[in-house]
């Protein structure tokens with residue numbers, strides 16, 4: 176049986192602050208803005224994550240495949256912020272898509288992170304050629320039921336992949352982390368998420384930095400006396416998305432969270448809506464990537 180729990184996702188929020196959360200369909204909450212640490216080396220990851228926590232970030236997005244879970248865990252341990260006020264996400268690697276391997280991979284991630292519990296565990300990619308993400312999802316449900324992870328979700332799932340999870344397990348992920356930025360806005364998938372109470376989290380939210388020279392974004396940045404990165408991050412927030420820009424530079428980490436003192440107006444939103452392109456994807460296609 177498919178369940179479609181109600182969650183207040185993807186509505187344009189009126190007042191957003193660095194501390195405001197999105198309500199998930201399992202009753203838990205996730206911060207709207209976090210830092211992503213893909214391509215942050217294990218060695219530099221403790222300093223980067225400590226800097227982010229000092230700057231006010233509470234959500235840290237890592238993955239087994241990023242090879243920096245140990246460093247992320249060290250920063251969480253060293254932080255002066257209580258564990259309960261931090262929100263840690265990690266992801267299952269594609270080569271662990273069986274029930275038993277998923278449970279083992281989770282233990283390995285937790286050993287690296289040195290955490291008592293995880294806030295959010297994601298299946299990193301559906302890897303449909305392997306065809307066994309439903310087995311991993313069943314293991315995810317066990318990890319959640321055992322209290323080892325608070326919330327379970329997916330990443331890079333299309334409507335078809337989500338529908339298969341609903342049909343075969345009846346359990347709806349709390350969130351789908353997908354490639355999403357002004358050049359690739361994923362409106363159909365976001366509508367599907369809304370219908371099923373799934374929060375949308377944007378990866379490569381700045382288009383891996385490629386959108387920071389876009390003329391429309393530069394014009395809007397000039398108008399608000401903000402930087403292009405701040406305009407794009409604000410657009411994600413006002414679109415009701417969870418957003419996890421990556422930076423390893425202290426100045427940019429601070430810049431990317433200074434987005435709570437201005438609003439985009441209707442003209443800005445209309446202009447950014449026009450940047451959407453059917454061929455705007457930058458990363459891999461989830462239907463073929465494994």
Ligand code: NAD
Nearest residue numbers: 211212213236378379380381382383384404420421422427
């Ligand atoms: P991004 O869109 O966050 O862009 C990062 C790039 O922009 C970096 O080169 C960075 O130096 C630059 N940048 C950041 N802030 C800037 C600023 N203020 N001014 C100028 N340049 C700036 O790209 P990303 O790292 O691909 O995505 C963010 C996070 O999303 C990742 O770290 C990771 O956590 C997650 N992610 C997930 C998946 C997935 O499959 N689930 C895939 C890719 C990324």
